[in-house]
Amino acid sequence: MEVQPNDVDNIVDRWRGDRSYLIEMLQDVQEQFHYIPKEVAEKLSSDLDVPLTHIFHITTFYKGFTLEPRGKYPISVCTGTACHVKGGARILENVMRELNVSREGEATPDGLFSVESVRCLGCCGLAPVVTVGDDVYGRTSSTKVNRLIKRIKGKER
Ligand code: FES
Known part of the structure; x- marks a missing residue:
């Protein structure tokens, strides 16, 4: 914009x-x-x-501010201890590969997504946890996040 x-x-x-x-x-x-x-x-x-x-x-x-464009749908992958144990780092890696971004915080060329890791979102009982914008997704997986990304892309077309 x-x-x-x-x-x-x-x-x-x-x-x-x-x-x-x-x-x-x-x-x-x-x-x-x-x-x-x-x-x-x-x-x-x-x-x-x-x-x-x-x-x-x-x-x-403040972590909420960025000096370079984030995606319209910023994705945060929790890599805190509980989420790490349940594969958080692997989800982060997979989401970055799926979106073809090489660096955390980098927006995709269509401006829709950016991904970054965060330390504990405060709902460890739901590990592994991912947020997309203000929405929280608990007990998630790379497959579920990829499905969500596809759904958002479809909606934005
Ligand atoms: S470690 Fe992920 S929500 Fe706490």
Whole structure:
């Protein structure tokens, strides 16, 4: 998604231009673009009179922000201890192969998916666990995740 001239204005207005809501504004940016585009960070910096280094500090500190595009459907594969024991690392490897991405966080060329590993999603009893966006899939497998990817691709066509 390309950044339109008034995208940042709309987000800043939503938070009444109050820079104490910078994190909330960045969350809105992340949700809208699936990452924090450099030009948006620069505009926020000048509009809110906040140093650009401060914005980059926030975006690199919190795992929820990325500086490169994530897929529309970000996939997180848990590789915490309980999930690792039940094959989490293998699922991660298989999903990356299925999507043909060589690096965690890299978006697929169609912009639909990105994959990354996470440490314990807090529902170890459901291991192995994978999330796609906000949806949680427990006791899953590479086959089930691949099926889900195919279903999403079909829906997006
Ligand atoms: S280790 Fe995967 S949910 Fe806890």
